[in-house]
Structures are given as C-alpha cells and as structure tokens.
Amino acid sequence: MESRHLFTFLVVVETGSFTRAAQKLDYAQSSITAQIQTLETEIGQPLFDRISKKIILTDAGRRLLPFAQEISRMHSLAQEALRSESELTGSLRIGAPESLAAFRLPGIIKEFRVKYPKVQILLKPGACWELTDLVRSGELDLAFLLQPETEDKDLNIETLVHEQMTLIAPPDHPLMSLSEVEPVHLKGVTILHTETGCSYRTLFEHHLNRHGVFPDPTLEFWSIEAIKQCVMAGLGIAFIPMITVNNELAEGKLARLNWNDESQRVATQIAYHHKKWKSPVLTEFLKSVQQHAENWSS
Structure with missing residues (x-):
C-alpha cells in the first residue's frame, strides 16, 4: 500500500469529488481513479459508493480514513524533522x-x-x-x-x-494594621475571586472553610488585571500569584497582607x-x- 495512494484517498474525501481531487493535486482524473482502484484492489473492498454524481465513503472507507490521516500526519512530521534547525x-x-x-x-x-x-x-x-x-x-x-x-x-x-501566593489589599485597608492575618480575620471581608475552578482559588477557599470562614462568592472575575484594578479601587482584597502584582507592590499601589500561604502553594x-x-x-x-x-x- 503506497502512501501516495493514501494521500490521494484523503484528498478525494476532503474534496468530495474525483474531479476536484484531480484539480487540487494537479493530476489527470484517470490517475486519481487508478490510484483509488489500486487501493480498493489491495483492500479487497470498495472505498466509495458512487451514487449519481456523489461519492460516499463505504464502511471500509470509513475504517481506513483514520489510519490514512495518521500516516499523512507522520509523513508531515518526518519532513519537518529532516529540515535543518534554521528552517x-x-x-x-x-x-x-x-x-x-x-x-x-x-x-x-x-x-x-x-x-x-x-x-x-x-x-x-x-x-x-x-x-x-x-x-x-x-x-x-x-x-x-x-x-x-x-x-x-x-x-x-x-x-x-513553585509560585508564591499573596493576599493583596489597598495600602490603607484596616487589615494592614495586623501583624499576622488569620482566616478568622476575613469573616465579613469582601474577597474578589478568580473564576470558579481556578486551582489557587479552590485551595484558598478550602483553607478558609476549614477554619469556619465561608467567603461571599458574588464578586468573581475572569481577569487578573480586573481584580488588581478593583482592589486598588478599594472594593476588597484578593488572593493571587505574587508574579502578577510585583510591579504594583513596588509602586505602592497595592500592599501585601501578612498571610501564611504555605498550605495554598x-x-x-x-x-x-x-x-x-x-x-x-x-x-x-x-x-x-x-x-x-x-x-x-x-
């Protein structure tokens, strides 16, 4: 079974026509027909039903299709592997x-x-x-x-x-006066959440829940930037990765609460x-x- 026959088979499937496949591959239509017939002879079953002017994959054609696609994919990968690194x-x-x-x-x-x-x-x-x-x-x-x-x-x-997490707040937030912020201190505090399913939000919430704190989930954001801007505007506090707020902390636009993130890394x-x-x-x-x-x- 020659790979070029399988590539021709894929183009016929893609275009839905022997004529269009011949045009795309720049072959004579008789060559397309001959290659498909060769495949059908090797397999021992027809690959297409020819009904009026339409061609429809037979059961054998449908079973051959994923293998032909994988061979085509591997052919492309092999070509890519043999190109020079600069190319x-x-x-x-x-x-x-x-x-x-x-x-x-x-x-x-x-x-x-x-x-x-x-x-x-x-x-x-x-x-x-x-x-x-x-x-x-x-x-x-x-x-x-x-x-x-x-x-x-x-x-x-x-x-x-391993990423460091941080609990951020506006610099003038009342919790900034505490030498160490515990979960109990967050009761009644507005927390700006990342989206549901976010891994570090889940860790943070589980940590609070174990200490009897259940944050209000009504403020939820899909954007870290939106969360930072809302914290700076005084809407609440947020638990986010340190890498996302280094600049704002250095500029004094945000502040870090003294929060132990060890169990939420x-x-x-x-x-x-x-x-x-x-x-x-x-x-x-x-x-x-x-x-x-x-x-x-x-």
Missing part, C-alpha cells in the same frame, strides 16, 4: 491560564519567535482543568498549568517553579501527552522553557 517550521498549540500567559510566557515566546520566525504559535487561555483535557485529547500540544503539583497517567507533567508546570511524538518544534520550545525557568525564583 524549523510548523505550528505549536499552547494553552495557559491568564496569569502565566501574561507573566511567564511573553519572554519565552519572544525569544522563540526571534529564533524560529516561521513557526506559528497559537495560544489558548483557559482554566487548568480545561487545558489539561485539551492536551489529553490532542487539541493542544502543550499546556502551562498553575496548580498544586500533580501527576497524570496520560500526561508528562514537569514542575518548573501552587506550582507552574508544563504538560504534554506522553504518547504524542515530540516534534522538532515542540522539542525546541521545551528547551527554551527550561532555560527561562532556570532564572525564575521560587
């Missing part, structure tokens, strides 16, 4: 929660784009559980996660750095499918990530 091309589908997309990824992506300008990078924001599912299904090549250190039977997950991790072949693009990107992570302080 690295392709695409990379990355997922990351907003805090990492804004405060960990820009330097990595900028450096990678300078080195490999022909690589297309697609960045999808999302919650960690959603991104993990997308890596597991193959819709993402790589995900950055901000969560408690986690293992997964389907994924390679590597910890890059999270880590920045990367995840990719352990069965997925690491293409040259993914391999080089992972190298760049590791180099940057060496300079991140926990």
Whole structure:
C-alpha cells in the first residue's frame, strides 16, 4: 500500500469529488481513479459508493480514513524533522491560564519567535482543568498549568517553579494594621475571586472553610488585571500569584497582607501527552522553557 495512494484517498474525501481531487493535486482524473482502484484492489473492498454524481465513503472507507490521516500526519512530521534547525517550521498549540500567559510566557515566546520566525504559535487561555483535557485529547500540544503539583497517567507533567501566593489589599485597608492575618480575620471581608475552578482559588477557599470562614462568592472575575484594578479601587482584597502584582507592590499601589500561604502553594508546570511524538518544534520550545525557568525564583 503506497502512501501516495493514501494521500490521494484523503484528498478525494476532503474534496468530495474525483474531479476536484484531480484539480487540487494537479493530476489527470484517470490517475486519481487508478490510484483509488489500486487501493480498493489491495483492500479487497470498495472505498466509495458512487451514487449519481456523489461519492460516499463505504464502511471500509470509513475504517481506513483514520489510519490514512495518521500516516499523512507522520509523513508531515518526518519532513519537518529532516529540515535543518534554521528552517524549523510548523505550528505549536499552547494553552495557559491568564496569569502565566501574561507573566511567564511573553519572554519565552519572544525569544522563540526571534529564533524560529516561521513557526506559528497559537495560544489558548483557559482554566487548568480545561487545558489539561485539551492536551489529553490532542487539541493542544502543550499546556502551562498553575496548580498544586500533580501527576497524570496520560500526561508528562514537569514542575518548573513553585509560585508564591499573596493576599493583596489597598495600602490603607484596616487589615494592614495586623501583624499576622488569620482566616478568622476575613469573616465579613469582601474577597474578589478568580473564576470558579481556578486551582489557587479552590485551595484558598478550602483553607478558609476549614477554619469556619465561608467567603461571599458574588464578586468573581475572569481577569487578573480586573481584580488588581478593583482592589486598588478599594472594593476588597484578593488572593493571587505574587508574579502578577510585583510591579504594583513596588509602586505602592497595592500592599501585601501578612498571610501564611504555605498550605495554598501552587506550582507552574508544563504538560504534554506522553504518547504524542515530540516534534522538532515542540522539542525546541521545551528547551527554551527550561532555560527561562532556570532564572525564575521560587
């Protein structure tokens, strides 16, 4: 079974016509017909039902389709692997929660784009559980996660750095007068929440709940920037990663409450499918990530 016959089969399926497939591949239509007939002879079953002017996949055609698609994908990956490093091309589908997309990824992506300008990078924001599912299904090549250190039977997950969390408030907030803020001090205090399902929000809420504190969930934001602006405006306090507020703390726009975050620590991790072949693009990107992570302080 020749791979070119399988590629022709895929184009016929894609275009829905022997004529359009011939036009797309710049073949004579008789050549398309001959290649499909050769495949059908090898398989021993017809691949298409020809009804009027329409062609419809038979059961054998439907069963062959995913194998032909995988062979085509591997062919593309092999071509990519054999190109010189300076000619690295392709695409990379990355997922990351907003805090990492804004405060960990820009330097990595900028450096990678300078080195490999022909690589297309697609960045999808999302919650960690959603991104993990997308890596597991193959819709993402790589995900950055901000969560408690986690293992997964389907994924390679590597910890890059343990992130410090902080409870922020306006500099003139009454809780700033306390030498140490305990969960009980947060009863009745307005807390600005990240979205439901956010890993560090869940840790924070569980910690408060264990001490009999149940925050009002009515103020919920999908944007770290919106949370920071609302805290600066005096709407309440928030529990967010330290990396997202370093500048505002240095400028005195926000203040850190003396809060023990030890039981609510999270880590920045990367995840990719352990069965997925690491293409040259993914391999080089992972190298760049590791180099940057060496300079991140926990």
